[in-house]
Amino acid sequence: MTQPRTPADAAPATGQRPDLWQPVLLRSAAALVFGAVTIFWASPSVEVMGWAGGLYLLATGVLLLRTVPAAGFQAAAAAGKLLSAAGAVLAGAGFSLAMLHSDLLFGVVAAAGLGLAGAFELLCGLKLRGQHPLARDWITSGAIGLGTAALLPFFIGLGAHALLGVAGGGAIISGVLWVLSGLTLRHDARSSPGKP
Numbered sequence: 001m002t003q004p005r006t007p008a009d010a011a012p013a014t015g016q017r018p019d020l021w022q023p024v025l026l027r028s029a030a031a032l033v034f035g036a037v038t039i040f041w042a043s044p045s046v047e048v049m050g051w052a053g054g055l056y057l058l059a060t061g062v063l064l065l066r067t068v069p070a071a072g073f074q075a076a077a078a079a080g081k082l083l084s085a086a087g088a089v090l091a092g093a094g095f096s097l098a099m100l101h102s103d104l105l106f107g108v109v110a111a112a113g114l115g116l117a118g119a120f121e122l123l124c125g126l127k128l129r130g131q132h133p134l135a136r137d138w139i140t141s142g143a144i145g146l147g148t149a150a151l152l153p154f155f156i157g158l159g160a161h162a163l164l165g166v167a168g169g170g171a172i173i174s175g176v177l178w179v180l181s182g183l184t185l186r187h188d189a190r191s192s193p194g195k196p
Contacts, residue, residue, distance in 0.1 A: 023066040024134070025182035030059040031175030038168025042161075046101045049160035053106060053167055054098025057113055061091030064117075071134060079124050079132075086120035089113050106163050107156035111149040114170070118145025133188075137181045144174045 034056035041048065064087035073080035093113025097106060122142025128135040148170030155162040 017070045017072065020067070020070040020134075021182045021185035023063050023070055024178055024185060027060060027063040027067070028175045028178030028182055030056060030063060031171040031178065035168045035172035035175055038164040038171070041164070044160045044164055046103060046106075046160050049103075049106055049164050050097050050099075050101035052164065053110055054094045054096070056094065056167075056171060057090045057097060057110065058094030061087045061089070061094055061117070063087075064090060071132065079128055082120045082124040082127075083138075086117040086124075089116045089120070103156050103159060103163060106160075107152050110163075110167055111152040113149075114145045114152070114167075115149030118142040118147075118149060121145065133185065134181065137177060140177055141174050144170050144177070 034052060037052050038044075041052075044052070064083060068075070068080050068083045068087070071079075071083070073083065075081070075084065090113050093109050096109050119142065121138045122145075125135045125138030125140075125142060129139070148167060151166050152163065155166050
C-alpha cells in the first residue's frame with residue numbers, strides 16, 4: 001500500500017509563503033550594493049576587498065538561508081537541504097574572507113564558496129524545474145556562481161581590483177536576476193486573491 005504524501009513530500013510550491021519576495025529582493029540589494037562598491041572603488045586595498053567580499057557572501061548566505069522556509073521547504077526536504085547547504089557555504093566563506101585578508105585567500109575561498117553554492121543552487125533548480133517559481137532563477141544563479149568561481153583563480157595575480165571586478169561582475173548579473181524575480185513574486189503576491 002502506498003503511504004500518503006506528507007508535507008515534506010508535497011509539491012514544493014504548495015507551502016510557498018506570500019512574503020517570499022522579501023528575502024529575494026534583499027538578496028538582490030546585497031548583490032547590487034557589492035557590485036556598485038566594486039565599480040566605484042578605484043583602487044581598493046586587500047582589506048577593503050576582504051571586508052566587502054566577505055560581507056557580501058555572508059549577507060547572501062544568510063538571506064539564502066532565510067529563503068528556505070519562505071519558499072515552502074522544510075529543513076529535512078531535499079530542496080531545503082540543498083539551499084541550506086548553499087547558504088551555509090556562502091556564509092562560512094564570507095566570514096572567512098572578512099577575517100583573513102590576502103589576494104590568494106580571496107581568490108581561493110570566494111571561488112570555493114561561490115562554486116559550491118552555485119552547484120547546490122543549480123541542482124536545486126534542476127530538481128524543481130516546473131514545480132517552483134524560483135527554479136529557473138536558481139538554475140541561472142547557480143550557473144553565474146559557477147562561472148564566477150571558475151574565473152576568480154585566473155585573476156589572483158592581478159590584485160584586489162581585478163578580483164573585486166570579477167566577483168562584482170557576477171554579483172551585478174545575479175543582482176539584476178534577483179530584482180526581476182523578487183518584483184515578479186511581489187506582483188504575483190499582491191494580485192493573487194487571499195486564501196482562506
